[in-house]
Amino acid sequence: MTLKAKKSLPLKDIALSLKAIEEVALKCKKCGKCQPECPVFRETGYENLTARSKLSLISSIDKKLGILPSKVGKSLSICLLCGRCKSVCTQGIDTSALFLHARLLLDEFNKKSIFKKMIIFIFMKLPFKSGKKYKSPEIQTFSSFTNPLQPKNKKIIFFSGCLFDKFFPDKTEKAKKILKSAGFDVDVINGKCCGLPHLTSGNKDAFLKSTSSLANKISSLNADIIVSGCPTCTMTLKQLWPKFFDENFDFIKNLTVLDFHQLLAKTQIKTDKISNNKNITWHNPCHFKSIGIKNEPEKLLHELLGYNFIKSSDICCGFGGSFSIDHPLISHSMGKKKLDNMREDKSSILATGCPACIMQLKKSSGFKIEVLHTIDIMYEALIKE
Numbered sequence: 001m002t003l004k005a006k007k008s009l010p011l012k013d014i015a016l017s018l019k020a021i022e023e024v025a026l027k028c029k030k031c032g033k034c035q036p037e038c039p040v041f042r043e044t045g046y047e048n049l050t051a052r053s054k055l056s057l058i059s060s061i062d063k064k065l066g067i068l069p070s071k072v073g074k075s076l077s078i079c080l081l082c083g084r085c086k087s088v089c090t091q092g093i094d095t096s097a098l099f100l101h102a103r104l105l106l107d108e109f110n111k112k113s114i115f116k117k118m119i120i121f122i123f124m125k126l127p128f129k130s131g132k133k134y135k136s137p138e139i140q141t142f143s144s145f146t147n148p149l150q151p152k153n154k155k156i157i158f159f160s161g162c163l164f165d166k167f168f169p170d171k172t173e174k175a176k177k178i179l180k181s182a183g184f185d186v187d188v189i190n191g192k193c194c195g196l197p198h199l200t201s202g203n204k205d206a207f208l209k210s211t212s213s214l215a216n217k218i219s220s221l222n223a224d225i226i227v228s229g230c231p232t233c234t235m236t237l238k239q240l241w242p243k244f245f246d247e248n249f250d251f252i253k254n255l256t257v258l259d260f261h262q263l264l265a266k267t268q269i270k271t272d273k274i275s276n277n278k279n280i281t282w283h284n285p286c287h288f289k290s291i292g293i294k295n296e297p298e299k300l301l302h303e304l305l306g307y308n309f310i311k312s313s314d315i316c317c318g319f320g321g322s323f324s325i326d327h328p329l330i331s332h333s334m335g336k337k338k339l340d341n342m343r344e345d346k347s348s349i350l351a352t353g354c355p356a357c358i359m360q361l362k363k364s365s366g367f368k369i370e371v372l373h374t375i376d377i378m379y380e381a382l383i384k385e
Protein backbone atom coordinates (compact mmCIF):
# COMPACT_ATOMS: atom_id res chain seq x y z
CA MET A 1 0.00 0.00 0.00
CA THR A 2 1.29 3.46 -0.83
CA LEU A 3 0.72 6.02 1.87
CA LYS A 4 -0.15 9.60 1.11
CA ALA A 5 0.63 12.56 3.34
CA LYS A 6 -1.85 15.29 4.19
CA LYS A 7 -1.06 18.67 2.67
CA SER A 8 -1.77 22.27 3.70
CA LEU A 9 -3.35 23.00 7.05
CA PRO A 10 -6.87 24.36 7.57
CA LEU A 11 -7.05 27.85 9.12
CA LYS A 12 -8.05 26.54 12.53
CA ASP A 13 -5.02 24.20 12.59
CA ILE A 14 -2.67 27.05 11.64
CA ALA A 15 -4.05 29.08 14.55
CA LEU A 16 -3.74 26.14 16.96
CA SER A 17 -0.21 25.40 15.81
CA LEU A 18 0.79 29.05 16.24
CA LYS A 19 -0.63 28.97 19.76
CA ALA A 20 1.22 25.73 20.44
CA ILE A 21 4.63 27.09 19.39
CA GLU A 22 3.95 30.23 21.43
CA GLU A 23 3.44 28.05 24.49
CA VAL A 24 6.69 26.16 23.90
CA ALA A 25 8.61 29.42 23.34
CA LEU A 26 7.25 30.80 26.62
CA LYS A 27 9.21 28.09 28.47
CA CYS A 28 12.43 30.02 27.75
CA LYS A 29 13.74 31.50 31.00
CA LYS A 30 16.10 33.93 29.20
CA CYS A 31 19.01 32.43 31.14
CA GLY A 32 21.37 33.11 28.22
CA LYS A 33 23.13 29.75 28.33
CA CYS A 34 22.51 29.37 24.59
CA GLN A 35 23.98 32.74 23.63
CA PRO A 36 27.72 31.89 23.55
CA GLU A 37 26.94 28.59 21.79
CA CYS A 38 25.24 30.29 18.84
CA PRO A 39 27.61 30.49 15.84
CA VAL A 40 25.62 33.35 14.33
CA PHE A 41 25.92 35.34 17.57
CA ARG A 42 29.64 34.57 17.79
CA GLU A 43 30.12 35.83 14.27
CA THR A 44 27.91 38.92 14.37
CA GLY A 45 27.63 39.80 18.07
CA TYR A 46 23.88 40.47 17.58
CA GLU A 47 21.80 39.36 20.54
CA ASN A 48 18.62 39.60 18.45
CA LEU A 49 19.80 36.60 16.40
CA THR A 50 20.20 34.25 19.37
CA ALA A 51 17.78 31.47 20.23
CA ARG A 52 16.34 33.35 23.21
CA SER A 53 15.53 36.36 21.03
CA LYS A 54 13.92 34.12 18.41
CA LEU A 55 11.91 32.45 21.18
CA SER A 56 10.89 35.81 22.54
CA LEU A 57 9.58 36.74 19.10
CA ILE A 58 7.72 33.43 18.75
CA SER A 59 6.25 33.74 22.26
CA SER A 60 4.20 36.73 21.11
CA ILE A 61 3.79 35.66 17.49
CA ASP A 62 0.07 36.45 17.54
CA LYS A 63 0.91 40.14 17.97
CA LYS A 64 4.05 40.22 15.80
CA LEU A 65 2.39 38.56 12.80
CA GLY A 66 -0.27 41.25 12.75
CA ILE A 67 2.16 44.13 12.41
CA LEU A 68 5.62 42.81 11.53
CA PRO A 69 5.48 39.43 9.75
CA SER A 70 8.69 40.24 7.82
CA LYS A 71 10.59 40.88 11.08
CA VAL A 72 9.61 37.42 12.34
CA GLY A 73 10.61 35.83 9.01
CA LYS A 74 13.96 37.63 8.88
CA SER A 75 14.93 36.73 12.42
CA LEU A 76 14.04 33.07 11.87
CA SER A 77 15.93 32.91 8.57
CA ILE A 78 19.26 34.06 10.05
CA CYS A 79 19.84 30.73 11.72
CA LEU A 80 21.90 27.68 10.78
CA LEU A 81 19.42 25.31 12.45
CA CYS A 82 22.55 23.75 13.89
CA GLY A 83 20.90 22.69 17.14
CA ARG A 84 23.70 23.99 19.36
CA CYS A 85 21.23 26.08 21.38
CA LYS A 86 19.06 23.00 21.84
CA SER A 87 21.97 20.97 23.16
CA VAL A 88 22.57 23.41 26.05
CA CYS A 89 19.06 24.71 26.71
CA THR A 90 18.36 24.61 30.44
CA GLN A 91 14.63 24.20 29.80
CA GLY A 92 15.03 21.33 27.31
CA ILE A 93 13.44 23.29 24.46
CA ASP A 94 13.88 21.66 21.06
CA THR A 95 14.75 25.06 19.62
CA SER A 96 15.82 24.15 16.09
CA ALA A 97 12.71 22.03 15.45
CA LEU A 98 10.61 24.86 16.85
CA PHE A 99 12.27 27.39 14.54
CA LEU A 100 11.61 25.11 11.57
CA HIS A 101 8.02 24.69 12.60
CA ALA A 102 7.66 28.46 12.94
CA ARG A 103 9.10 28.97 9.43
CA LEU A 104 6.57 26.53 7.98
CA LEU A 105 3.66 28.16 9.79
CA LEU A 106 4.83 31.58 8.68
CA ASP A 107 4.87 30.35 5.09
CA GLU A 108 1.32 28.96 5.45
CA PHE A 109 0.19 32.22 7.08
CA ASN A 110 1.78 34.47 4.45
CA LYS A 111 0.04 32.59 1.62
CA LYS A 112 -3.39 33.43 3.02
CA SER A 113 -5.53 36.43 2.03
CA ILE A 114 -6.06 39.26 4.52
CA PHE A 115 -9.54 37.91 5.22
CA LYS A 116 -8.18 34.45 6.06
CA LYS A 117 -5.42 35.95 8.19
CA MET A 118 -8.13 37.73 10.19
CA ILE A 119 -9.90 34.40 10.73
CA ILE A 120 -6.61 32.87 11.97
CA PHE A 121 -6.23 35.72 14.48
CA ILE A 122 -9.83 35.19 15.66
CA PHE A 123 -9.18 31.46 16.15
CA MET A 124 -6.05 32.34 18.13
CA LYS A 125 -8.08 34.44 20.53
CA LEU A 126 -10.55 31.62 21.21
CA PRO A 127 -9.86 29.29 24.14
CA PHE A 128 -8.98 26.18 22.11
CA LYS A 129 -6.58 23.66 23.52
CA SER A 130 -3.44 23.65 21.40
CA GLY A 131 -1.33 20.88 22.93
CA LYS A 132 -2.08 18.27 20.29
CA LYS A 133 -0.52 20.18 17.43
CA TYR A 134 3.06 20.32 18.63
CA LYS A 135 4.60 17.48 20.48
CA SER A 136 8.14 16.19 20.72
CA PRO A 137 8.65 12.61 19.64
CA GLU A 138 10.60 10.29 21.86
CA ILE A 139 14.20 10.32 20.75
CA GLN A 140 15.52 6.89 19.87
CA THR A 141 18.50 5.46 21.63
CA PHE A 142 20.70 2.47 21.09
CA SER A 143 18.32 0.37 23.17
CA SER A 144 16.32 -0.27 20.01
CA PHE A 145 19.46 -1.57 18.29
CA THR A 146 19.77 -4.71 20.31
CA ASN A 147 22.61 -6.75 18.92
CA PRO A 148 25.28 -4.48 17.51
CA LEU A 149 28.14 -6.90 17.92
CA GLN A 150 26.62 -9.57 15.71
CA PRO A 151 25.52 -7.76 12.59
CA LYS A 152 25.22 -10.90 10.44
CA ASN A 153 21.90 -10.73 8.60
CA LYS A 154 20.98 -7.36 10.09
CA LYS A 155 19.32 -5.63 7.21
CA ILE A 156 20.45 -2.06 6.73
CA ILE A 157 19.44 0.75 4.44
CA PHE A 158 22.28 3.12 3.64
CA PHE A 159 20.55 6.40 2.83
CA SER A 160 22.96 8.42 0.72
CA GLY A 161 21.15 11.82 0.62
CA CYS A 162 21.47 14.69 -1.87
CA LEU A 163 25.06 15.76 -1.17
CA PHE A 164 26.54 12.28 -1.47
CA ASP A 165 24.42 11.72 -4.61
CA LYS A 166 25.41 14.96 -6.31
CA PHE A 167 28.96 15.56 -5.15
CA PHE A 168 30.37 12.42 -3.51
CA PRO A 169 28.79 9.30 -5.03
CA ASP A 170 32.08 7.45 -4.42
CA LYS A 171 31.46 7.75 -0.65
CA THR A 172 28.15 5.91 -0.96
CA GLU A 173 29.91 3.05 -2.73
CA LYS A 174 32.69 3.02 -0.14
CA ALA A 175 30.20 3.05 2.76
CA LYS A 176 28.33 0.14 1.21
CA LYS A 177 31.52 -1.89 0.96
CA ILE A 178 32.57 -1.07 4.54
CA LEU A 179 29.15 -2.02 5.92
CA LYS A 180 29.06 -5.25 3.92
CA SER A 181 32.51 -6.21 5.09
CA ALA A 182 31.34 -5.58 8.68
CA GLY A 183 28.66 -8.23 8.11
CA PHE A 184 25.54 -6.21 7.33
CA ASP A 185 23.06 -6.93 4.57
CA VAL A 186 22.97 -3.53 2.84
CA ASP A 187 20.42 -1.89 0.52
CA VAL A 188 21.25 1.60 -0.76
CA ILE A 189 18.63 4.28 -1.30
CA ASN A 190 19.93 7.07 -3.47
CA GLY A 191 18.36 9.75 -5.64
CA LYS A 192 16.07 10.84 -2.79
CA CYS A 193 16.11 13.84 -0.47
CA CYS A 194 15.44 13.78 3.29
CA GLY A 195 13.32 16.90 2.74
CA LEU A 196 15.18 19.31 5.02
CA PRO A 197 15.83 21.93 2.29
CA HIS A 198 12.05 22.16 1.77
CA LEU A 199 11.43 22.51 5.49
CA THR A 200 14.08 25.20 5.96
CA SER A 201 12.60 27.21 3.12
CA GLY A 202 9.19 26.89 4.78
CA ASN A 203 7.58 24.70 2.11
CA LYS A 204 5.75 21.89 3.86
CA ASP A 205 3.88 20.75 0.72
CA ALA A 206 7.16 20.20 -1.15
CA PHE A 207 8.59 18.43 1.91
CA LEU A 208 5.67 16.00 2.11
CA LYS A 209 5.65 15.44 -1.64
CA SER A 210 9.35 14.59 -1.83
CA THR A 211 9.56 12.58 1.38
CA SER A 212 6.40 10.48 1.21
CA SER A 213 7.88 8.50 -1.72
CA LEU A 214 11.09 8.03 0.29
CA ALA A 215 9.08 6.92 3.34
CA ASN A 216 7.22 4.39 1.19
CA LYS A 217 10.50 3.08 -0.20
CA ILE A 218 11.90 2.68 3.33
CA SER A 219 8.76 0.90 4.45
CA SER A 220 8.89 -1.51 1.48
CA LEU A 221 12.49 -2.56 2.22
CA ASN A 222 11.64 -3.72 5.73
CA ALA A 223 15.09 -3.02 7.18
CA ASP A 224 16.24 -3.10 10.82
CA ILE A 225 18.27 0.11 10.64
CA ILE A 226 18.65 3.16 8.41
CA VAL A 227 22.15 4.56 8.39
CA SER A 228 23.48 7.72 6.77
CA GLY A 229 26.87 9.37 6.34
CA CYS A 230 25.24 12.78 6.54
CA PRO A 231 24.34 13.84 10.11
CA THR A 232 21.85 16.37 8.79
CA CYS A 233 19.91 13.60 7.00
CA THR A 234 20.14 11.45 10.15
CA MET A 235 18.81 14.29 12.30
CA THR A 236 16.00 14.97 9.82
CA LEU A 237 14.84 11.35 9.58
CA LYS A 238 15.24 10.66 13.25
CA GLN A 239 13.99 13.85 14.86
CA LEU A 240 12.00 15.86 12.34
CA TRP A 241 10.10 13.25 10.36
CA PRO A 242 8.05 12.11 13.37
CA LYS A 243 7.04 15.72 13.96
CA PHE A 244 5.89 16.47 10.44
CA PHE A 245 4.27 13.26 9.20
CA ASP A 246 0.74 12.44 10.25
CA GLU A 247 -0.67 9.22 11.68
CA ASN A 248 -0.58 7.50 8.24
CA PHE A 249 3.17 7.26 8.73
CA ASP A 250 3.24 5.89 12.28
CA PHE A 251 5.94 3.36 11.32
CA ILE A 252 8.41 6.28 11.14
CA LYS A 253 8.36 6.58 14.93
CA ASN A 254 9.69 3.03 15.21
CA LEU A 255 12.55 3.35 12.73
CA THR A 256 16.07 3.02 14.06
CA VAL A 257 18.04 5.78 12.37
CA LEU A 258 21.77 5.97 13.01
CA ASP A 259 24.73 7.87 11.73
CA PHE A 260 27.53 5.85 10.11
CA HIS A 261 29.84 6.59 13.08
CA GLN A 262 27.26 5.46 15.66
CA LEU A 263 26.67 2.17 13.90
CA LEU A 264 30.30 1.26 13.26
CA ALA A 265 31.57 2.37 16.67
CA LYS A 266 29.16 -0.20 18.14
CA THR A 267 30.10 -2.90 15.67
CA GLN A 268 32.95 -5.28 16.23
CA ILE A 269 35.26 -4.86 13.27
CA LYS A 270 38.01 -7.37 12.93
CA THR A 271 41.22 -5.90 11.62
CA ASP A 272 44.94 -6.54 11.80
CA LYS A 273 46.69 -4.20 14.18
CA ILE A 274 47.30 -1.00 12.28
CA SER A 275 50.16 1.17 13.43
CA ASN A 276 49.83 4.65 12.14
CA ASN A 277 51.56 7.82 13.22
CA LYS A 278 49.73 10.28 11.03
CA ASN A 279 47.79 13.16 12.56
CA ILE A 280 44.16 13.77 11.68
CA THR A 281 42.62 17.11 12.56
CA TRP A 282 38.93 16.57 13.06
CA HIS A 283 36.00 18.97 12.66
CA ASN A 284 32.92 17.97 14.62
CA PRO A 285 29.76 18.76 12.61
CA CYS A 286 27.13 20.70 14.59
CA HIS A 287 24.47 18.04 14.08
CA PHE A 288 26.65 15.43 15.82
CA LYS A 289 25.61 17.06 19.09
CA SER A 290 21.92 16.95 18.33
CA ILE A 291 21.99 13.27 17.31
CA GLY A 292 24.08 12.30 20.34
CA ILE A 293 27.48 11.51 18.77
CA LYS A 294 30.34 12.01 21.22
CA ASN A 295 33.56 10.01 20.92
CA GLU A 296 32.56 7.64 18.09
CA PRO A 297 34.82 9.33 15.47
CA GLU A 298 37.79 9.04 17.82
CA LYS A 299 36.96 5.38 18.49
CA LEU A 300 37.01 4.63 14.77
CA LEU A 301 39.94 6.77 13.69
CA HIS A 302 42.20 6.46 16.73
CA GLU A 303 41.31 3.24 18.55
CA LEU A 304 40.53 1.20 15.43
CA LEU A 305 42.80 2.72 12.80
CA GLY A 306 45.57 4.15 14.96
CA TYR A 307 45.66 7.77 13.79
CA ASN A 308 46.59 10.57 16.19
CA PHE A 309 43.20 12.18 16.58
CA ILE A 310 43.21 15.97 17.11
CA LYS A 311 39.83 17.55 17.68
CA SER A 312 39.71 21.12 16.40
CA SER A 313 37.97 23.79 18.47
CA ASP A 314 34.24 23.47 18.66
CA ILE A 315 33.18 26.11 16.17
CA CYS A 316 30.72 25.80 13.31
CA CYS A 317 31.90 25.79 9.69
CA GLY A 318 29.04 28.14 8.73
CA PHE A 319 27.42 26.06 5.97
CA GLY A 320 23.87 25.56 7.30
CA GLY A 321 22.30 24.58 3.93
CA SER A 322 20.37 27.52 2.50
CA PHE A 323 22.00 29.74 5.16
CA SER A 324 25.21 29.77 3.08
CA ILE A 325 23.22 30.99 0.07
CA ASP A 326 21.00 33.49 1.92
CA HIS A 327 23.82 34.91 4.10
CA PRO A 328 27.02 34.30 2.11
CA LEU A 329 29.22 36.86 3.86
CA ILE A 330 28.56 35.54 7.36
CA SER A 331 28.87 31.97 6.11
CA HIS A 332 32.16 32.57 4.28
CA SER A 333 33.71 34.37 7.23
CA MET A 334 32.77 31.49 9.55
CA GLY A 335 34.21 28.95 7.10
CA LYS A 336 37.53 30.80 6.86
CA LYS A 337 37.87 30.98 10.65
CA LYS A 338 37.11 27.30 11.02
CA LEU A 339 39.62 26.31 8.37
CA ASP A 340 42.36 28.53 9.79
CA ASN A 341 41.73 26.96 13.16
CA MET A 342 42.06 23.44 11.74
CA ARG A 343 45.24 24.27 9.85
CA GLU A 344 47.01 25.41 13.02
CA ASP A 345 47.65 21.75 13.85
CA LYS A 346 49.53 21.22 10.55
CA SER A 347 48.03 17.72 10.20
CA SER A 348 48.44 15.94 6.91
CA ILE A 349 44.76 14.96 6.99
CA LEU A 350 41.74 17.17 7.64
CA ALA A 351 38.60 15.17 8.25
CA THR A 352 34.98 15.41 9.33
CA GLY A 353 31.80 13.35 9.28
CA CYS A 354 29.50 15.48 7.16
CA PRO A 355 29.40 16.12 3.39
CA ALA A 356 28.13 19.68 3.86
CA CYS A 357 31.05 20.56 6.16
CA ILE A 358 33.44 19.03 3.60
CA MET A 359 32.02 21.27 0.88
CA GLN A 360 32.18 24.37 3.07
CA LEU A 361 35.77 23.74 4.21
CA LYS A 362 36.94 23.05 0.66
CA LYS A 363 35.17 26.17 -0.60
CA SER A 364 36.73 28.25 2.17
CA SER A 365 40.17 27.21 0.93
CA GLY A 366 39.33 28.15 -2.66
CA PHE A 367 39.12 24.38 -3.36
CA LYS A 368 42.85 24.04 -2.72
CA ILE A 369 42.66 21.46 0.05
CA GLU A 370 41.26 17.97 0.49
CA VAL A 371 38.92 17.21 3.38
CA LEU A 372 38.05 13.58 3.98
CA HIS A 373 35.01 11.87 5.43
CA THR A 374 35.54 9.03 7.93
CA ILE A 375 34.13 6.78 5.22
CA ASP A 376 37.11 7.65 2.94
CA ILE A 377 39.63 6.96 5.69
CA MET A 378 38.05 3.66 6.75
CA TYR A 379 37.76 2.54 3.15
CA GLU A 380 41.41 3.31 2.48
CA ALA A 381 42.54 1.48 5.62
CA LEU A 382 40.22 -1.53 5.64
CA ILE A 383 38.95 -2.23 2.14
CA LYS A 384 41.23 -0.90 -0.57
CA GLU A 385 43.79 -3.41 -1.65
Ligand code: SF4
Pocket residue numbers: 037038039040041049050051054078079080081082083084085086095096
Ligand atom coordinates in the same frame (compact mmCIF):
# COMPACT_ATOMS: atom_id res chain seq x y z
S1 SF4 B 1 20.03 26.78 15.80
FE1 SF4 B 1 22.23 27.39 15.80
S2 SF4 B 1 22.28 29.31 14.62
FE2 SF4 B 1 20.13 28.95 15.15
S3 SF4 B 1 19.81 30.11 17.06
FE3 SF4 B 1 20.38 28.00 17.66
S4 SF4 B 1 22.60 28.03 17.94
FE4 SF4 B 1 22.04 29.90 16.78
Ligand code: SF4
Pocket residue numbers: 027028029030031032033034035051052055085088089090091092093095
Ligand atom coordinates in the same frame (compact mmCIF):
# COMPACT_ATOMS: atom_id res chain seq x y z
S1 SF4 C 1 19.26 28.18 27.16
FE1 SF4 C 1 17.09 27.75 26.72
S2 SF4 C 1 16.00 28.74 28.45
FE2 SF4 C 1 18.07 29.64 28.43
S3 SF4 C 1 17.88 31.50 27.14
FE3 SF4 C 1 18.53 29.82 25.78
S4 SF4 C 1 16.62 29.02 24.93
FE4 SF4 C 1 16.07 30.23 26.75
